[in-house]
Amino acid sequence: VLALCFLASVATGLELSVNDHTADFSLSPRRGSSLSLSCLVQNSSQAEELLWYRGDRQVGLQDGNKVNICISPVTEADNGVTFSCKLARDKSVQVSVILNVHFPPQLTGEESLQIEEGKDVTLSCNAKSNPQAQTAWFKNNTTLTLQPNRHQLYQSSEVFELSIRKVQKSDNGTYTCVVTYSFTEMTKDFHLIVEDKKPVFPMEAIIAAVVVVTLTILFGIVARKDKLFKVW
Template structure:
């Protein structure tokens, strides 16, 4: 019976590619003796086709391919029977994209979180280094969090010994990226006890009141 093919595939398929070069997709009608109109979709959105590029054979070009095209599905459908279709899903492969540095100032005994945001395909794994050595994780003080795009290191109650440069290394089979965090632990700021502040305020108020009363006393004595 009537069927379609995309780039010689008669069934849905995944197309590995990389950012940059253009990709051409060619949809062809098979086993039909009449002119068949074809439709192209990107996800749920219909792709505009010029006249002369929609009957029995239809070509589209994705240019340039970029990271955001990863996982996007293009589908060729028969206009008069949309159940006749072939889909191709782009598998855009690229290494982790991560670089740069930043400096963080943190008060002693406060918590801090270092965050790397990096996309990659295939998914990357992260490791953390301190001053160019593998970071020794302390269960009570260090916590790691990771998703497909976010890599975090949290340090609880930072100490002076936590001073240094932390490096987030994100690596996949296609390459790696790094980002440096210069952590500067500052002296803990003195905190005034609330009771002492209240007591001082009370003393000031009483002193002012006594001053007012004393002035009134003097005023009456003069008269």
């Protein structure tokens, strides 16, 4: 019992530092960069074992290395992830680093959409970025004038959408999604072609026509049989 108490008192006097930070902190690396984290023990009179965690999972380090981890390359999947250095014999002694990964949206190319007049259409831009980018819609190189009863905008952390209800011939044109990130503009064009509305035949009329054709064929067959019997 005395030995356990002694170890606990020693552990509580220890302090860890990660990249010279003794308290939890955050870093904002860019996607594609490399990030090195170094953990050191302070106020210890003996060699200590350190453990690294990514979220709740322990990071497997090479033999002999219990101090440094390297994240290369930094990806979007690392955004919001916490890396923690912990003392092996007392995991309450730790320092954590939260990654706030910066990355621009991936916005390229163009699309052509053919939509029947009177139907709804949604134009969707991949605007996923950190920090969130500024967005706008243009039609034929002019700022789009939104009609509350026909146009609807939707934006999340990943997409920027323009929905048009009951498209009309006047909706024909090129719609451009403009995304501004860190003073850089990226665009994607959508060429909207509104086609003529296809004629719709009532189901009752189709059924009636099928019945008439079927009866006509049957009557023709019966009449032909009667004629054959008369000849005989």
